[in-house]
Amino acid sequence: MNLNFRMIDIGIKLHIREWAGERTPFILLHGLASNSLTWSLVAERLAAAGHHVVAVDQRGHGLSDKTDDGYDFDTISDDLYRLVERLGVQRPIICGQSWGGNVVLAFGARHPGIARGLGFVDGGFLHLQANPANTWENISVRLRPPDLIGTPRATLKGWISHAHPDWDEQGIEATLGNFETEPDGTLRPWLTLDRHMRILRAMWEQNTPALYPSVHEPVLMCVAERKSDEDTVTVRELVAAAEAGLPRSETRWFADTDHDIHVHRPAKLAELFLASHARGIWSS
Numbered sequence: 001m002n003l004n005f006r007m008i009d010i011g012i013k014l015h016i017r018e019w020a021g022e023r024t025p026f027i028l029l030h031g032l033a034s035n036s037l038t039w040s041l042v043a044e045r046l047a048a049a050g051h052h053v054v055a056v057d058q059r060g061h062g063l064s065d066k067t068d069d070g071y072d073f074d075t076i077s078d079d080l081y082r083l084v085e086r087l088g089v090q091r092p093i094i095c096g097q098s099w100g101g102n103v104v105l106a107f108g109a110r111h112p113g114i115a116r117g118l119g120f121v122d123g124g125f126l127h128l129q130a131n132p133a134n135t136w137e138n139i140s141v142r143l144r145p146p147d148l149i150g151t152p153r154a155t156l157k158g159w160i161s162h163a164h165p166d167w168d169e170q171g172i173e174a175t176l177g178n179f180e181t182e183p184d185g186t187l188r189p190w191l192t193l194d195r196h197m198r199i200l201r202a203m204w205e206q207n208t209p210a211l212y213p214s215v216h217e218p219v220l221m222c223v224a225e226r227k228s229d230e231d232t233v234t235v236r237e238l239v240a241a242a243e244a245g246l247p248r249s250e251t252r253w254f255a256d257t258d259h260d261i262h263v264h265r266p267a268k269l270a271e272l273f274l275a276s277h278a279r280g281i282w283s284s
Contacts, residue, residue, distance in 0.1 A: 108214070
């Protein structure tokens, strides 16, 4: 299996991990404050089936350029469009997790006709203002990331392992890839707090239901069952709104699965992707 790491210049430099293959290309986008390593176990399975796979560190994340601006959905989705152009791939299947799913939604609405299909992995349907109580003041406090600068790497690894006892070692290490390791063994997020909050603000402002009718590529929604009844009701309402608004979609629920479906259940998710390409919603 041929894996390359390289920078792609699209006006800014984006870092990608690329697996060679002759079959339909997959482009995989991570979530907010995450990185492309988190897709590795899914990508390896897709590549083993012969697909060309690209996982990208989005602007401000991982090893990609850390620009001062450009964290709105129009700019981020245009980054993706230019990446597809530079890679020279034809009709890729583009999948994103969490915020990355909402990037894929914005891309589908802004750049129709490019993708063969789209994948929303516990994202894409996220609509923060669906709940009137979610004012920006509330969201900016409730979803502000914890300050982990200076945390020893071993300490954070222990926290992740404790919070996700059934994640494998590769998934835990991939998640630690969200951070730069300093010479003294402490961590610093690749995505700065200021840029994190600008992306969060863009998510709060994004009107996802207004975008659904403009997305004509078939959409596969992969949704994690929530641990609380209240969260489950909220997510089911959001997914139902997406199902009603998208011209063509299918939904698959993942029971007993974390928000990071691609890290927690990579084999099951890859199997679903392959089946959806072979004989499902992405097959035509």
